[in-house]
Amino acid sequence: MAVAVNAAVTLPSSKTSSSPSIRFSSIAPERIAFSKGVGYLKNGLVTGGKAASIRAQVATETPTKVVKESKKDDEGVVVNKFKPKNPYIGTCLLNTKITADDAPGETWHMVFSTEGEVPYREGQSIGVIADGIDKNGKPHKLRLYSIASSALGDFGNSKTVSLCVKRLVYTNEQGEIVKGVCSNFLCDLKPGAGVQITGPVGKEMLMPKDPNATIVMLATGTGIAPFRSFLWKMFFEKHDDYKFNGLAWLFLGVPTSSSLLYKEEFDKMKEKAPENFRVDYAVSREQTNENGEKMYIQTRMAQYAEELWELLKKDNTYVYMCGLKGMEKGIDDIMVSLAARDGIDWLEYKRQLKKSEQWNVEVY
Template identity: 35%
Template sequence: MHKSNHQPHVGGAIVDTVSSALLNQHLIDPEICIRCNTCEATCPVAAITHDSRNYVVDASKCNFCMACVPPCPTGSIDNWRSMPASQPYTLEEQLSWDELPAELSAEQLAEAGVASDAANVEVLAAVPSTHVATSDGEAPFNSAQYNASLPPWSAAHAYTNLYGAKAAEKFVTATVVGNVRVTEVGREYDTHHLMLDFGSMPFPVLEGQSIGIIPPGVDENGKPHYARQYSIASPRNGERPGYNNISLTIKRVLEDHQGRPVRGVASNYICDLKVGDKVQVIGPFGTSFLMPNHPRSNIVMICTGTGSAPMRAMTEWRRRLRASGKFEGGKLMLFFGARTKEELPYFGPLQNLPKDFIDINFAFSRTIGQPKRYVQDLMRERAVDLVELLKSPDTHFYVCGLKSMEEGVVLALRDIAKQGNLEWESLGMNLKQTGRLHLETY
């Protein structure tokens, strides 16, 4: 494992007042990070960045606002090292790590001009901030500030990190019991519904949680592939009720976000799996993107593409409760976007759900001969209904999909609230504080 050789630069250096200060440097543990991009998407000052392998924190930008800490599904973001303020770990050093370095000793800090007596050391910390002002003095709209880090009050207890780099078991082996394509065959948009069985190994999950799958082999640097995160698409009692199994929604990646050809390591591995194959799994992850359980709860789900996975899980759990006669009341509303209906996973099954059970709204942005429509456009068309739901303390909003959709969706909620004479800032903060607005974008 590569460890940092970072040493305080002393020798003939002149130690000034800044170098004698102590920095509580924010770092990310690469051993348990699942590269989900939550931290980078959440950071309001763009202090977090990544390469093809590691996520890292720029000490010159980090202002200790802690916005990234609660949403992290694994806790990898909540790591700190006492460093000389003039000599923090560089981005280059952090990008080379496979594990966090040990704490510097008092002797090493003293060599760098930092007093070993903590009482006599100036600890540097920036003033927390939640936005960066634009050139005209106005703050840009920051949708991430409304993202709840707490689950709904009635959510079931979530188990997390049962398997992983620092757990007793490094991974659990699951068996593929099904792999079905859920988009139209012959199209370039290839999405699969994968079913995994854990046998007798405990793997309790809830709707809204995720897992990590470890692809076999090594990367271009000869290092084992890191786990890729996928949202669970099945309800808490399994894709097949009464069995220890889950399902996932996986899109085969054949190009990057710029449209350049690329073959996604994990997605292609998963989409090509056959029944009977074994898969290494870590997790589960996630403690906040959980559905409410109280009967009055309304759920508004807004998603694109494979962001439909947690929405499918929530919908199926509600459907099973309804069929058993154990759940009455509470509305389900879905806004689902894709380029075309042929590229939308689960299109057929969704069409068969009863209209009095779920209110479904489809947005297609690439239908030939039709104007582009996005989920936020449909939300505005349904403003009258959404205003009433916004007024109810029993309504919960879940957003999942590409990062590019997040701002438009939250802006639509803000505008709809204003149309209904609701004060958005207080409402938005209330949605966050009561665990009722959850944003999971990537």
């Protein structure tokens, strides 16, 4: 699965905010996706009691009996190989800004070398410990970030891990400018710099094993990270034991069109697999619905509410949510009335979806 990659990185001068230009040689055919001037390369049944009665109520046809395999039971999923007292020291290979200069805030895509020592799966996270010490003279605490690359990594050799990080800068109540320690450390990293990595961690957001599943992905901002990892595996890679034949439907919410992340990659996926990939954007400061309301992710989803509810009646539909905590309530508000039409208590139904690993949430 490995691919030979030679990358020459040209860093921008201090007088310009353009992204680094990256050129690759030894390119594997049909394996290139572009994002803001950077090229990434790769090879090629609910049972029992109340749950059963609820699913029976929403069934629209006699379901095919499917034995589900838990995504969390895979013995090959590594957790906590590296801990804060003994982190892995990776090397920054690439770090480039992927939002436009006029976007409200900066988001960066970065790739670290792991030499295969930090094996992870799509949907996991890693911890990062910023260099230096805190105000008490102690090492900084780790910060968790969702991994933004597939298990093969952006270079297709299983020896890198990528993150999508927004630089945190805000003004506090005293009028002082405050910079997030870890996010600014990461966004300022230069190629060749070392970074302390812990993990990998997490099983909640692992991909479903069913290659015919419907996977609905709901993201705000950098919450797109785990879904980029899903989608690369689905549409930019070739695996002997996995070929995605289902439906991947992505909803991404951002404040401005200049804040859209990885849009060029998603356009390429749509071109490659129009029957298997759908993407809908919610740009809150630029778009409104028919009632003149700002277009948040739940507002965009409301336009497809009937279709989404029909999908949620099926045993092979999986919903993944990553981003700002407030998004889940907005989605609940949509589903409550739709479920009620079928005599279903949405919150109880959602609990059963969680038990069957069909409703997966990672918010902050």
